[in-house]
Amino acid sequence: MDTTQPTDQQRSADRRRRELLEAADRVVLRDGPQASMNAIAAEAGITKPILYRHFGDKGGLYAALAKRHTDALLNSLRAALDAPAERRERVEVTLDTYLAAIEARPQVYRFLMHPSEGSASDRGFDVGMHSIPLLRRMGEELAQVIEDRLDLGPGSQQLARVWGHGIVGMMHAAGDWWLGERPCTRAELVRSLADLLWGRLAAAGDKMGGPGF
Amino acid sequence: MDTTQPTDQQRSADRRRRELLEAADRVVLRDGPQASMNAIAAEAGITKPILYRHFGDKGGLYAALAKRHTDALLNSLRAALDAPAERRERVEVTLDTYLAAIEARPQVYRFLMHPSEGSASDRGFDVGMHSIPLLRRMGEELAQVIEDRLDLGPGSQQLARVWGHGIVGMMHAAGDWWLGERPCTRAELVRSLADLLWGRLAAAGDKMGGPGF
DNA sequence: AGACTGCTGTTACCGCAAGTAACATGATAG
DNA sequence: CTATCATGTTACTTGCGGTAACAGCAGTCT
Known part of the structure; x- marks a missing residue:
């Protein structure tokens, strides 16, 4: 079982995640809060869907950041x-x-x-x-x-x-x-x-x- | 000359403007801050470009409101x-x-x-x-x-x-x-x-x- | 070897909202 | 009758968030 083993894929994914966050950080630091997902992906040297795979949606990325x-x-x-x-x-x-x-x-x-x-996920939120x-x-x-x-x-x-x-x-x-x-x-x-x-x-x-x- | 006359077109425009603001008010009260221009225009019984003629852009409308x-x-x-x-x-x-x-x-x-x-007008603003x-x-x-x-x-x-x-x-x-x-x-x-x-x-x-x- | 799985990455698309161009209509002045 | 000007429309462009579908590439099971 891989309960004790972090499976080293896990760690790789975590490292990617951290790299992405640092790229996002750089973009936000440069462009302010209206940094687009495209810009962040470009800064990280990849494309949008990867960001979405890692963070779900923009809110997720922003929350992590x-x-x-x-x-x-x-x-x-x-x-x-x-x-x-x-x-x-x-x-x-x-x-x-x-x-x-x-x-x-x-x-x-x-x-x-x-x-x-957020854009669509806010439905149903109370004030x-x-x-x-x-x-x-x-x-x-x-x-x-x-x-x-x-x-x-x-x-x-x-x-x-x-x-x-x-x-x-x-x-x-x-x-x-x-x-x-x-x-x-x-x-x-x-x-x-x-x-x-x-x-x-x-x-x-x-x-x-x-x-x- | 129409220096003393508010030209009664002016007053008509002002009334329209107030009507639009009240429609916008209703929508914002209902949908919260993410109310779209389309929704506001619909509530006022007209279409988008009129809003833009009156308020310039979304920021203008929001500012007036x-x-x-x-x-x-x-x-x-x-x-x-x-x-x-x-x-x-x-x-x-x-x-x-x-x-x-x-x-x-x-x-x-x-x-x-x-x-x-705002979307585009914020360029060049300092923090x-x-x-x-x-x-x-x-x-x-x-x-x-x-x-x-x-x-x-x-x-x-x-x-x-x-x-x-x-x-x-x-x-x-x-x-x-x-x-x-x-x-x-x-x-x-x-x-x-x-x-x-x-x-x-x-x-x-x-x-x-x-x-x- | 060859098929199956799982991850990373891509292109190309959808939906939606802001904002605009170009056209239509109706009153009023000359 | 025509020029003008405000009011209104449809239809478009642009840009962003988000997604589907496909492509390459490890390892793994039989």
């Missing part, structure tokens, strides 16, 4: 979150890690955030399911960390999940905007966001002190 | 932001307004957040510009309100913009997740998010008090 980058980014973020430092320091390092990643490879970032909706997997995964991850390490009162699990997704969304939107306009340095952005999370919004005074205003 | 809803939502949010109440109250009402809107018309919401990238117009507009709007009404120290304008986009992103991501999973009531979600903005993250105690951990 996204998983690699998502996993990589999540590992970096986990490391930042688990650093042995003060909470504020950890938050800032994590924010900076994310922002540095999207700054370094904007095309990849753009691809990850813009799956562009909400369309959302970007990376954001969801980051949100859940952060929620777990928050719940594990913070002492919130009753309902802590739910609170942690809301905060996880909320903070990730904050990071994402601010990062996206920052990447487009570059209105300040990365360090300034990190500091501003951390300030926001640290309650400076609530602590700030009104500008025109009238109570009815 | 999005503008209507975006304006409507922004008006609601402005009203909530300008309410004569305590800051926390205003924040909660604003969050609730947004969440109620996306809860009431998820298809519209999904459309607004998922323009699916960052892809982002959803509604989010950007909400971010800028909120930034303006924050800057107008809060007394932040030096660099207040930049801080306000970061916070504006950050808070909007938080609201958006949390809302998207909530809409998909419905893990709690709207009121609970609003409260949790407001708590986050009010610095409860920073105030919470560690679970295992070891300093090195």
Whole structure:
């Protein structure tokens, strides 16, 4: 039986798969998220049907491709979150890690955030399911960390999940905007966001002190 | 001369345009963001080229369509932001307004957040510009309100913009997740998010008090 | 040896949606 | 009666996702 034997065909197929993914990676890095299957196949030196044999459909390829980058980014973020430092320091390092990643490879970032909706397989999806997997995964991850390490009162699990997704969304939107306009340095952005999370919004005074205003 | 006269052809064209937009609205509400030009034309009782004469391309139609809803939502949010109440109250009402809107018309919401990238006109765009117009507009709007009404120290304008986009992103991501999973009531979600903005993250105690951990 | 299986690769095609060209029609102005 | 201009149509091109059918090439069973 070939239960212990990877049959060395398996390994060959896996290697092919990885080669294809790297070709796809190169194309996406060059052409952005609208990279066509033809282009990817050409880059890999083969033709379309092979891609479809390996990945089923475009969604499958994109999912496989996204998983690699998502996993990589999540590992970096986990490391930042688990650093042995003060909470504020950890938050800032994590924010900076994310922002540095999207700054370094904007095309990849753009691809990850813009799956562009599959074409026919989406039938029957309810709203909400369309959302970007990376954001969801980051949100859940952060929620777990928050719940594990913070002492919130009753309902802590739910609170942690809301905060996880909320903070990730904050990071994402601010990062996206920052990447487009570059209105300040990365360090300034990190500091501003951390300030926001640290309650400076609530602590700030009104500008025109009238109570009815 | 017909400088004072809107030439009543103009008005007729405008009415047509509005009718087409409403037809498009109906289709998008029914089919989601992947509504085809053919479908929209059919719903309006006409054929494709007319749509193209009125809106240029699909991006144009989508932009016009999005503008209507975006304006409507922004008006609601402005009203909530300008309410004569305590800051926390205003924040909660604003969050609730947004969440109620996306809860009431998820298809519209999904459309607004998922323009699916134009096809050919995107050439030459740098990264960052892809982002959803509604989010950007909400971010800028909120930034303006924050800057107008809060007394932040030096660099207040930049801080306000970061916070504006950050808070909007938080609201958006949390809302998207909530809409998909419905893990709690709207009121609970609003409260949790407001708590986050009010610095409860920073105030919470560690679970295992070891300093090195 | 010769047929069977399974994998990799190809060409050539289908269906569908965006976008366009060219033609038809009906009102209005000179 | 004709020129014009907006409104509408059919029929086409282009490009992409996806698939069917076929071609070469290992090994394998009898």
